Every structure is written in C-alpha cells, then in structure tokens.
Amino acid sequence: MSSGIYSTIELGTYRPIVSESSFLNGVPLKCLSSRRYKLGGLKLGSRVAKSRNQRLTVRTNSILSVDKVLEKEGGGGENYYDAIVIGSGIGGLVAATQLAVKGAKVLALEKYVIPGGSSGYYQRDGYTFDVGSSVMFGFSDKGNLNLITQALAAVGCEMQVIPDPTTVHFHLPINLSVRVHREYSEFIAELTSKFPHEKEGIVKFYSECWKIFNALNSLELKSLEEPIYLFGQFFQKPLECLTLAYYLPQNAGDLARKYIKDPQLLSFIDAECFIVSTVNALQTPMINASMVMCDRHYGGINYPVGGVGGIAKSLAKGLVDQGSEILYKANVTGIIIEHGRAVGVRLSDGREFFARTIISNATRWDTFGKLLKEEDLPKEEENFQKIYVKAPSFLSIHMGVKADVLPPDTDCHHFLLETDWARLEDPYGSIFLSIPTVLDPSLAPEGRHILHIFTTSSIEDWEGLSRKEYEAKKEAVADEIISRLEKKLFPGLMSSVVFREVGTPKTHRRYLARDKGTYGPMPRSIPKGLLGMPFNTTGIDGLYCVGDSCFPGQGVIAVAFSGVMCAHRVAADIGLEKKSPLLDAALLRTLGWLRSLA
Numbered sequence: 001m002s003s004g005i006y007s008t009i010e011l012g013t014y015r016p017i018v019s020e021s022s023f024l025n026g027v028p029l030k031c032l033s034s035r036r037y038k039l040g041g042l043k044l045g046s047r048v049a050k051s052r053n054q055r056l057t058v059r060t061n062s063i064l065s066v067d068k069v070l071e072k073e074g075g076g077g078e079n080y081y082d083a084i085v086i087g088s089g090i091g092g093l094v095a096a097t098q099l100a101v102k103g104a105k106v107l108a109l110e111k112y113v114i115p116g117g118s119s120g121y122y123q124r125d126g127y128t129f130d131v132g133s134s135v136m137f138g139f140s141d142k143g144n145l146n147l148i149t150q151a152l153a154a155v156g157c158e159m160q161v162i163p164d165p166t167t168v169h170f171h172l173p174i175n176l177s178v179r180v181h182r183e184y185s186e187f188i189a190e191l192t193s194k195f196p197h198e199k200e201g202i203v204k205f206y207s208e209c210w211k212i213f214n215a216l217n218s219l220e221l222k223s224l225e226e227p228i229y230l231f232g233q234f235f236q237k238p239l240e241c242l243t244l245a246y247y248l249p250q251n252a253g254d255l256a257r258k259y260i261k262d263p264q265l266l267s268f269i270d271a272e273c274f275i276v277s278t279v280n281a282l283q284t285p286m287i288n289a290s291m292v293m294c295d296r297h298y299g300g301i302n303y304p305v306g307g308v309g310g311i312a313k314s315l316a317k318g319l320v321d322q323g324s325e326i327l328y329k330a331n332v333t334g335i336i337i338e339h340g341r342a343v344g345v346r347l348s349d350g351r352e353f354f355a356r357t358i359i360s361n362a363t364r365w366d367t368f369g370k371l372l373k374e375e376d377l378p379k380e381e382e383n384f385q386k387i388y389v390k391a392p393s394f395l396s397i398h399m400g401v402k403a404d405v406l407p408p409d410t411d412c413h414h415f416l417l418e419t420d421w422a423r424l425e426d427p428y429g430s431i432f433l434s435i436p437t438v439l440d441p442s443l444a445p446e447g448r449h450i451l452h453i454f455t456t457s458s459i460e461d462w463e464g465l466s467r468k469e470y471e472a473k474k475e476a477v478a479d480e481i482i483s484r485l486e487k488k489l490f491p492g493l494m495s496s497v498v499f500r501e502v503g504t505p506k507t508h509r510r511y512l513a514r515d516k517g518t519y520g521p522m523p524r525s526i527p528k529g530l531l532g533m534p535f536n537t538t539g540i541d542g543l544y545c546v547g548d549s550c551f552p553g554q555g556v557i558a559v560a561f562s563g564v565m566c567a568h569r570v571a572a573d574i575g576l577e578k579k580s581p582l583l584d585a586a587l588l589r590t591l592g593w594l595r596s597l598a
C-alpha cells in the first residue's frame with residue numbers, strides 16, 4: 001500500500017470521474033462522486049435516476065461539477081425524510097452515508113458547528129488538534145474490517161494516510177517498556193524478550209486473538225439484527241460464525257489466564273485492554289480485544305494526512321454529494337412520538353423535522369434520559385443501564401511544544417502508568433499521549449510538535465467550583481500531568497510548552513453533548529462479553545440508536561460498525577433492502593432473550 005511515507009487508500013475497482021475537493025489544514029479532502037457520470041454524453045446510473053431531489057448542472061470545465069438543488073418534496077411534504085440522524089459523530093455519519101448511498105433521503109442534525117463529535121478537530125494558533133483519539137483502527141486498504149476506509153469509499157472519498165510504525169509505546173511499572181510494533185513478529189519478539197518464561201503463553205493468547213480476528217475478517221459485516229443476512233452468513237461461513245458465537249460471551253482476561261500465569265504480564269494485558277475499553281481485561285469482551293490487537297498488525301494503524309477531523313469532514317461532504325443534507329447548530333431537544341412511534345424531532349429553536357425513521361447518535365443515556373424524557377424507559381434500556389454504566393469522562397491537554405524537546409525517533413502514541421499497576425483504572429492514574437506531528441508535521445507550525453494528553457477524570461471532580469477555582473484547578477491538574485511526563489519521558493517538557501489548552505469533563509459534556517462528558521459505556525461488573533450490548537433497534541418503533549452505546553461499544557471503528565449495522569436494519573425496514581417480517585420477529589425475540597442472559 002505505501003509508497004514513501006504517504007500512501008493512498010485505494011477505492012477498489014470502481015474509479016469515478018467526478019471530483020470535488022475541500023480542505024482541512026491545507027490538505028485537499030478528495031471526494032469522488034460514486035455516481036456513474038461520463039464526460040460527453042452524460043450517463044446516469046440507476047441510483048441517480050431514482051433520486052428525486054437532485055438536479056445536475058454540467059459545466060464545461062475539465063472536471064464535471066455537480067450542483068445539487070434540493071427541491072423540497074417527498075413522501076410527507078416539505079421536511080419529510082427517510083431518516084433523520086441526530087448527531088454527526090462517526091457512528092451517525094456512517095449510518096447516514098450508508099443509507100444515502102442506498103437511495104434514502106437523509107437529514108443529519110448536528111448541534112455543533114462542524115461534524116465529527118469525538119472525532120472532530122479544532123484549530124488554534126496554527127495548530128490542528130484532534131479532539132479525541134488519533135489512533136485509527138480499520139483504516140487500511142486490506143480485508144473486510146477496514147470500516148473507516150469502506151465508509152469513505154462508499155461515498156467516493158479517499159484520504160491520504162501515513163502508516164504508523166508503532167501503535168503504542170507502553171511505559172509501565174517495573175520499568176516495563178513495550179513497543180507495539182506494526183510488524184506482529186517484532187511485537188511478539190519484544191514482549192517475549194521481557195517475559196521469556198511466558199513465551200508459550202504469549203504466543204497462545206495472541207494466536208487465539210487471531211482466530212477471532214480471522215473469523216471476523218472473513219465475514220461481510222452487516223446488521224446482526226437482520227435475519228436474511230445473518231442466516232446467509234451462517235450458511236456461507238458456518239465455522240467462522242460459530243467461532244464468533246462461541247467467543248461472544250467471553251472476556252479477554254479469562255482467556256489470558258488460560259495461558260499466562262505471570263501477574264506482571266497479566267497486568268500488561270490489562271493495560272492493552274484498558275486503552276480499548278477503559279476497563280481491565282477481565283471486563284473487556286474478547287471479540288473487541290482481538291479486533292484491535294490484530295488489526296494493528298494486519299492493516300496497521302494509519303493516520304490521515306491533515307488530521308483525524310478530515311474523516312468526518314469527508315463523510316459529511318459525501319453525504320451531501322449523495323443528495324442528502326446536514327444541518328449544523330441544530331440542537332435536537334426532543335424526539336416526537338405519535339401513537340408510540342418516533343416520527344420526528346424538535347430543535348431548541350422550535351423547528352420540527354419529520355421522517356419515517358429516527359436514528360440517534362446521542363448516547364443511549366442522552367437519547368432516553370433527555371430527548372425522550374416524557375416517555376417511560378423501555379425495558380431494553382432498563383436492562384442496558386443495569387449492565388452498563390457511563391465510563392468516566394477525561395481531562396485533555398492540547399499543547400504546542402518546541403520540537404527539540406522530543407528525542408529523535410519518539411513514537412507517536414504513548415501510554416504511561418509509572419509505579420503501581422493498581423492505579424490503572426483510577427482517575428488520573430494512567431496517561432495517554434499522542435504526538436500526531438511525529439507522523440504529520442503539517443499539523444503544527446514549523447519547529448513545533450503537538451502533544452495531546454488525556455487521562456480519565458469524573459465530572460463530579462469539577463462541580464461546585466467557582467470560575468476562579470475551576471480555572472486554577474485545571475491548570476494545577478495539568479501541571480501535575482505534564483510534570484509526570486517530564487519526569488518519565490521528556491526532560492525539559494514544562495519549559496518547552498508554547499501553547500496549552502485544558503479541557504475537563506465539563507468541556508467534553510458541553511462540546512460533545514455526552515451525559516457527564518462520558519467516554520462511553522463500561523460494564524458495571526464482569527459482563528458476559530458482548531452478549532448484553534444492545535444493537536440498533538430500540539423499544540420504540542421507528543427509533544434506532546447508533547454509536548458507542550450500541551454493539552460493539554467504544555472505539556471509532558466500533559461505532560463505524562454500529563453505523564453500518566444500523567443503516568442495514570433501517571434500510572430493510574424502509575424497503576431499501578430485503579426483509580422478512582416473520583424472521584425479523586423471531587430473531588429480535590431471540591436476541592432479546594440472549595441479552596437477558598447477560
């Protein structure tokens with residue numbers, strides 16, 4: 001895939017010829033319309049011909065430009081859509097774009113001024129900061145699990161990426177330093193060199209992860225709530241599906257204990273899982289652990305040139321290119337229910353929009369606690385809230401530093417827990433650090449690097465303070481975190497800082513519209529793997545959820561999968577995909593029963 005340090009994710013065999021670009025941080029976001037246009041005798045593919053709300057304007061430039069004009073019409077009148085998506089996080093955007101390419105008329109409503117939510121970006125003083133994680137799984141050109149690449153390709157977008165040679169560099173108690181190399185054999189060699197007596201256990205544990213990953217990677221991923229697809233997969237790939245069904249209720253910590261005895265190594269596996277799920281290995285579903293522990297070696301971690309924010313920007317552009325809409329500063333305050341069915345949404349400014357289906361990318365807590373506060377909590381949601389609680393939020397520090405403070409060959413991502421394994425899950429216990437400018441220097445002014453630091457923190461810790469106390473506490477906690485990094489990793493760090501901005505759980509609640517600024521759902525106790533995690537349908541007709549409080553949980557690639565699943569289920573329900581009402585009822589009942597075992 002890679003040539004030089006930059007590489008381009010290929011879009012597969014179909015190369016469309018209409019090109020429109022916008023920019024993030026000077027990098028063109030290349031979106032190629034996936035519709036079938038031809039220069040000269042303009043030829044429309046069936047999808048365009050079907051689309052009832054677009055007009056094409058052909059200009060006589062060297063490239064075609066497509067001008068879409070929304071003629072407000074459709075089934076139920078002016079503001080009537082096939083689907084309204086509340087929120088434009090990656091989960092919402094993937095659901096919206098997948099539906100749009102199937103021919104649905106979609107309206108995405110975003111409270112903030114740009115798309116992306118936790119995967120958004122912001123710019124200050126010449127820096128482009130990623131809001132959330134900079135570690136992108138599922139963003140390669142290989143296999144079936146590169147869901148971010150596939151989501152972009154579906155709307156004709158491709159992004160330049162920079163392969164990351166190291167997923168993460170762990171700095172752990174007992175001075176344990178482990179680099180997770182892109183090359184699997186190098187990672188295993190490094191880990192076994194630290195735990196030679198556990199060589200066999202290490203190989204067996206990670207091999208079991210590969211068994212799951214390979215099964216996952218062999219499937220076409222669509223809605224597990226749609227029986228025609230699900231039974232079809234069981235028929236075509238029975239062994240792989242049974243493998244996944246077998247691991248569905250299992251957790252990584254139990255499997256690790258089957259092979260590994262050394263408590264320090266088990267703690268290392270805890271740290272591996274913590275960065276995926278914000279809980280230890282005993283609480284982390286084995287399927288999720290396997291997904292990330294193998295994808296990082298299979299397709300590898302790749303960073304988008306210009307920053308993570310470009311992914312959401314491209315998807316939003318792709319959505320509009322497909323003839324659907326996205327509105328910003330559109331704060332949904334209520335979901336409108338008629339005769340027990342979700343039929344529309346109401347905004348804080350009083351506007352109302354109506355659709356055949358409503359998809360919420362707000363967390364399930366926000367959806368049912370705020371947007372549907374008049375309604376009784378459906379039984380399924382009660383169940384979800386029994387099994388899952390809101391993970392704490394986080395404190396984030398975005399910094400610009402003088403470049404010479406970093407030693408040569410510094411890795412992009414670091415995870416730091418200095419002395420005490422027991423502090424792994426404590427607030428401020430461990431520190432995540434990304435330095436995306438190691439991969440893409442264009443994100444910062446010349447001679448500067450970006451340090452994006454985050455650590456878990458609860459909103460309760462930041463309440464009841466005066467403005468002055470709040471500001472002082474922010475700076476004090478940030479000083480403490482930076483000095484820990486200075487001591488362990490980068491001497492002189494404190495004095496090299498030229499820009500710094502601190503976000504607290506309150507900041508994340510405000511800008512990400514997530515209850516208590518939560519990072520996502522985490523199990524209340526030991527879960528039965530992924531068994532208790534709800535899919536996309538809800539107890540309310542016409543209402544679906546998407547995002548990290550749906551199967552399979554936290555993670556950008558995980559929410560992309562939930563978007564794909566959601567779009568498939570919704571498409572079946574509105575007649576854009578095959579559907580069998582009889583099988584639907586049977587499967588939904590079975591899944592409900594399975595969840596009740598969790």
Ligand SMILES: NC(=O)c1ccc[n+]([C@@H]2O[C@H](COP(=O)([O-])OP(=O)(O)OC[C@H]3O[C@@H](n4cnc5c(N)ncnc54)[C@H](O)[C@@H]3O)[C@@H](O)[C@H]2O)c1
Binds near residue numbers: 133332514547
């Ligand atoms: N530091 C990090 O690495 C980090 C931090 C947080 C989250 N994440 C990851 O990001 C992913 C979250 O993705 P997601 O798709 O579930 O959602 P998201 O939280 O990223 O996006 C949801 C979007 O919905 C919008 N929204 C919410 N309520 C709304 C309302 N009432 N009206 C209009 N818009 C509304 C928000 O503004 C936001 O843009 C998770 O995978 C999580 O693991 C990463």
Ligand SMILES: CC(C)=CCC/C(C)=C/C=C/C(C)=C/C=C/C(C)=C/C=C/C=C(C)/C=C/C=C(C)/C=C/C=C(\C)CCC=C(C)C
Binds near residue numbers: 275415432555
């Ligand atoms: C339906 C039934 C009952 C049976 C059918 C059996 C069957 C066919 C099952 C199929 C299951 C499937 C298809 C499951 C699919 C699961 C997937 C795709 C899971 C994906 C999980 C991805 C995860 C968990 C990704 C997480 C990534 C995260 C959270 C990354 C975070 C990174 C950070 C926080 C950054 C770390 C930063 C630093 C600096 C270290």
